[in-house]
Amino acid sequence: MLPNQNYTVSVQNLPDYFTLSPATAQATFDEGTTEQQLEFCLSATQQVNDLNVRLLPINESRPGFASNYQLVVQNMGTATTAAQVTIQYDSQFQTYASANPEPSTTGSNLLTFAIPEIHPFELQYVNVTFQNAAPPVLIGGEALTLTASISPDVNDATPLDNSFNLVQPVVNSYDPNDKQVLQGSQVHIDQAGEYLDYIIRFQNTGSASAVNVRIADALHANLDWNTFSPVSSSHNYRLAITENNQVSFIFDNINLPHESENEAASHGFVAYKIKPVQTVEVGDVVSGNASIFFDYNAPIITNSASTTFVESLGVAESGVFESLSIYPNPAKDILRIQADASIHISE
Missing domain, CATH: 2.60.40.740 (Immunoglobulin-like)
Structure with a gap:
């Protein structure tokens, strides 16, 4: 509970292509006051495209059980836009079960979701469920790799957050x-x-x-x-x-x-x-x-x-490691090495 007094309120973590008016506002809490509404006006100083995506593991992944995920899509740009989001998964270990909203297209290892429009600063969510393979195909100590991507990404201000790689350990029991x-x-x-x-x-x-x-x-x-x-x-x-x-x-x-x-x-x-x-x-x-x-x-x-x-050692000398996924880390019995593309190493 805040003490009864005056407070100066400002907006934190605002992109530099927005201006804020006023820069700060005053809030006064006295006896019986528990809530105040303050108004700030945001104005874009330039046109910026900036979408980002994240993939959250809502529960642990266990062999033979369902795994739930949430796609989080955000527009940090200055204009309303349409978007397309994909989830790539390993169909050897997981099969698509359901999603809300449903995907616009499904493939053997790819789901595509169409977002008709997303406003500046808006967050939208997609809940997805996969069924995990049972042993011996999938066992504890391995890892599931999923990649979420969002487009359009042309002229995106922060292109690194247009994709999100999730490496999720597979467990048999968990807290x-x-x-x-x-x-x-x-x-x-x-x-x-x-x-x-x-x-x-x-x-x-x-x-x-x-x-x-x-x-x-x-x-x-x-x-x-x-x-x-x-x-x-x-x-x-x-x-x-x-x-x-x-x-x-x-x-x-x-x-x-x-x-x-x-x-x-x-x-x-x-x-x-x-x-x-x-x-x-x-x-x-x-x-x-x-x-x-x-x-x-x-x-x-x-x-x-x-x-x-x-x-990392050796990355400057060779770009090979940028194309490799090595998991799980730490490994117990099995270490998986997955390449995003064909790799040829010559002496």
């Missing part, structure tokens, strides 16, 4: 309350200026419905809180950021059923993206866990999601 960084445990230092995507998933495994759920997430010192941007969630929530790095996702009156009452509805998630600080160097680490509070119970502490910034 339903977890935190993941979708870029994985290592990020090349050349990508240090790009967003890191986090998803925190939770499930009510108690014996009664949870009226309220709160997720507390302390941002690591190597993350720039000014670039924090919500991406998606399973339920409505309010967001509180204090002391520049203490983030709380507050699900008031979520009334989340317990697992025995309704297993499918007992799950929830929240996803956000954030950039590292500009001073990160090779060897620097971003890590952190989350605390999940169900009503007045003691918090459930998730695993720690950790990313290290690395400098």
Whole structure:
């Protein structure tokens, strides 16, 4: 709860091709005031095309079970546009089951979704379900690779976020309350200026419905809180950021059923993206866990999601590694090497 006083409000993380009027606004909270509406006017200073896409794993991938994903499409440009989004997947390990909205076309390993229009700053979502192959075709310790792409990408201001590669480990059992960084445990230092995507998933495994759920997430010192941007969630929530790095996702009156009452509805998630600080160097680490509070119970502490910034060896001498996907990392029994195109290496 904010103390009763005057506050200066500004808009953070605004692209430099928009101007804001006014630059700041004043909000006054006194006794009995819990909400105020402030108005800002955004104006584009130039015409910019800027679409981006993300692919979120809503649940873990297990052999023989269904995996749910959410496509998140955003228009950060200055004009309303139409778009087309594709998901490429490995048909050896997964088969398409369903989607909402449905794809405009389906292929043996490709789904295409048509978006008639998407407005500036608008987010649109596509929920997709795949059926995973059963053992021995797919076993725990392997990984599923999916790639989402969005077009048109001609003259896009940030073309790197027009595609999103998701490498998802296959597990046999899992903790339903977890935190993941979708870029994985290592990020090349050349990508240090790009967003890191986090998803925190939770499930009510108690014996009664949870009226309220709160997720507390302390941002690591190597993350720039000014670039924090919500991406998606399973339920409505309010967001509180204090002391520049203490983030709380507050699900008031979520009334989340317990697992025995309704297993499918007992799950929830929240996803956000954030950039590292500009001073990160090779060897620097971003890590952190989350605390999940169900009503007045003691918090459930998730695993720690950790990313290290690395400098790959040999990439400057050869472009081969840019065409290879090597997974899972770490590997136990099987290491898969997948090439995007034919590769010829001569001595």
